[in-house]
Amino acid sequence: MKQNKGKFVVCFLIIVILLVLLFPFFVTLSTAFKPLKEVYASPPHWIPYRLWWRNFSDVWTKYPLAQYFINSFIIASGATLLNMVICIPAAYAVARLKFVGRKFLLFSFLVVQMFSPIIVVISLFKIFARLGMIDTLSSLVIVNTVFTLAFSIWMLNGYFSTIPMEIEEAALIDGCTRLKTIIHVTLPIAMPGVVTTLIYTFIWAWNEFMFALTLINTAAKKPLTLGLYDLVGRWEVQWQYLTAASLFAVTPVIVLFILIEKQLVRGLAGGAIKG
Amino acid sequence: MDKNLASRPKVKVAFWTTESTLAYLLLLPAIAVLIAFMLYPIVYVFLTSLYKTNRIGNLVEFIETDNFKTLFSRREFWEVTIRSVIWTVLAVSAKTLVGLTIALLLNVDFKGRKLARTLVILPWASSVPISAMLWQWTYNYDFGLLNYTLKITGLWKHPPHWLGYPLSAFVANLYVDIWIGIPFMALVFLAGLQSVPPNLYEAAEADGASLWQKFYHITLPLLKPVLLIATLLSCLWTFNDFNVIYILTRGGPVNSTDILITFIYKYAFSFLKFGPAAAMAVVAFAILLILSLLYAWFYFKSERY
CATH class of the missing domain: 1.10.3720.10 (MetI-like)
Structure with missing residues (x-):
């Protein structure tokens, strides 16, 4: 029982650390799927209204x-x-x-x-x-x-x-x-x-x-x-x-x-x- | 390694010349390249530091140590040097502490540990210049998601304009450097932790040792060699960090985030003052030489050459 509690704490801490460490990657993913209008929206938002896949082809042209x-x-x-x-x-x-x-x-x-x-x-x-x-x-x-x-x-x-x-x-x-x-x-x-x-x-x-x-x-x-x-x-x-x-x-x-x-x-x- | 060489039986092998001639021959390209593009440039920097230079970096007139004298008399130089030291000390301490914490957590056997370990590596695995660019966007005051998230979670109601002011820009740079450096520390400490024999802990547990006692009396002493070599390595990397500062703020606002390494570059390629830049490079070289000699010495000791 005590050990399980310890493991729970460890998992929780790891998740918090990962959220902090991966933060800029989340930002990158969020931005890469937004159209320009949403990128420069103030206040910003995390989830794009809909996934804007076109960025990934437009960037090559x-x-x-x-x-x-x-x-x-x-x-x-x-x-x-x-x-x-x-x-x-x-x-x-x-x-x-x-x-x-x-x-x-x-x-x-x-x-x-x-x-x-x-x-x-x-x-x-x-x-x-x-x-x-x-x-x-x-x-x-x-x-x-x-x-x-x-x-x-x-x-x-x-x-x-x-x-x-x-x-x-x-x-x-x-x-x-x-x-x-x-x-x-x-x-x-x-x-x-x-x-x-x-x-x-x-x-x-x-x-x-x-x-x-x-x-x-x-x-x-x-x-x-x-x-x-x-x-x-x-x-x-x-x-x-x-x-x-x-x-x-x-x-x-x-x-x-x-x-x-x-x-x-x-x-x-x-x-x-x-x- | 050496033992292997020493214990080698004397076998007469057929090759065209003596062993050492072959060795020098095989080493020739590597040594030639390092002399031409590493040693000679270092000598040339020393030389440049003693000359007056023109705008394209040609040596014009021998002026002895004048470049150093002007350098040492300028407040700017001392500010940047002191900042480099503060930068290195703060960043390396943070990387060590956080890295050690992550290593201790990852050393616990839990579900998803492998995945967590891989995810922890990402900041190191990613390209530093590109990460720095992405951070610049993350730090954006109006549209960046960092300040937005800090606000909506209530962690920080009025976050600063990160890259706009000297102190916050310094902190922002420092944070990115720490962020990049954490994974190596975590991984190297984890490797160190995993080589601690588990029966030591079992014995300590039998004697009723607490978690802290186990850490302080078993883990820490056994980690000492890793701790030493990893922090030295980290000092070298941190002191040398050009990409983060140059890309995030270019040392700005008004040189307030420059460290020695970025300042050298600015002096040479923005101000075109190659002489003083070379003089600063000589200073940086001296600092780096001491650190890398220490690192190499401890490394050799650990390998028992």
């Missing part, structure tokens, strides 16, 4: 939303690909090979991972200007790769290290070359780690805003975050479109994020939560 999506997708997949190419060998090296400076490198990756992009944005702006890469998607591919690289190496290093040495050695003794062993033995076993790292980079690049704001001027090259920000900057914001567009923009990354959330927390907190 009234704004270059598809272009923003394509740009974000190019930047995020470009960064993910580049990140993988660079980070897999590096993570393998720190996890598997003995060399002078290994610990120092691991430590440096961990420190570097935490630096604010703002510290270097002034310099990077100059560098990209000198390279003639201002207002290009490739500049964003590069910065997104750079700022996810250290953490990716860390995460993957963690995965590689959990694979028993013996498995690889068996393959090596059987006459596989080192490269073949990595491709056919190590990588498949570390696949969950590779996928986690991949998703992490993709999400990071998809959500990046500050570098896009600094490096991109042309409307046709803007990624989603910046494109939507432009909508907010207008005199009278069409919030019903903005909320509809953000539902499109945010849902895929939320799903991806929930897939990797556990590994992410583990990677960030390290041995402190391994018990």
Whole structure:
């Protein structure tokens, strides 16, 4: 009896917390289904008089939303690909090979991972200007790769290290070359780690805003975050479109994020939560 | 991890060169990229901070520490720096407290716990810049649903014009930052709680310990390593939060919500004063370096490298 009462209190508190935490999402849903007239009604109301589905199609024709999506997708997949190419060998090296400076490198990756992009944005702006890469998607591919690289190496290093040495050695003794062993033995076993790292980079690049704001001027090259920000900057914001567009923009990354959330927390907190 | 390397039997393996050469070769692209786009930019920021710059950021004249001197003599700079500290301390404390509370609640076995856990993640899982835009609408004075809800539920009869005044705008920004940061704290504490052996509680219960005693004498001490690393991480993220402030208020009204990170950006790309901006970046770098060294050190200790 006493225990049941305790559980009831817990459930009640959780519901209150969820109502508070999800508040802006409720606002988003409510607004996305309203016509303009209802959006700017004073006083406002929560439930739309009737569900105004048209916002979800109008937003594609009234704004270059598809272009923003394509740009974000190019930047995020470009960064993910580049990140993988660079980070897999590096993570393998720190996890598997003995060399002078290994610990120092691991430590440096961990420190570097935490630096604010703002510290270097002034310099990077100059560098990209000198390279003639201002207002290009490739500049964003590069910065997104750079700022996810250290953490990716860390995460993957963690995965590689959990694979028993013996498995690889068996393959090596059987006459596989080192490269073949990595491709056919190590990588498949570390696949969950590779996928986690991949998703992490993709999400990071998809959500990046500050570098896009600094490096991109042309409307046709803007990624989603910046494109939507432009909508907010207008005199009278069409919030019903903005909320509809953000539902499109945010849902895929939320799903991806929930897939990797556990590994992410583990990677960030390290041995402190391994018990 | 290290143990694995150390206990490794000496097998002669056939590959074209020695182990360390291979390692350096594999690491070369990563290190090259980090030097070119991370280390060099940091060095360049230090350099810029010692120069007079023109409007496109070219270094014009070496002026030693003049940028720092002018910076330190300006009240604005100190206001922003102090605000960054207050911002970080308030936000991290709130995230820690609320996160811990949620973790304790989610650690209770009840129906729908999994769903609740997933829903709690959403503020973190969502895109920060887009969330900040949605919050701007939520905070809207005339048409926003926040003030409307506060009024009709009677929680707050006369809610403020959130983004219109310095103090309320600061609180509004702070709240969004806390909102984004809570899920990580809750999840990391929950993971910590779940690694506490249940027999410890059983033993304490047998001795007649109260709920608070169990928390204070068992849970809290065992959570200490998680608490430490999570708060350090949270400090770094909070101090670095650019998106929320820039998008919600752009540091306004009149710089009243700027923290160091947004101020650096404003100085560089709105005022085009790259020298002073670089000097501020150097200050921020020093603060971040200390925090991240601490974080990395504790992380290494916990992993027993």
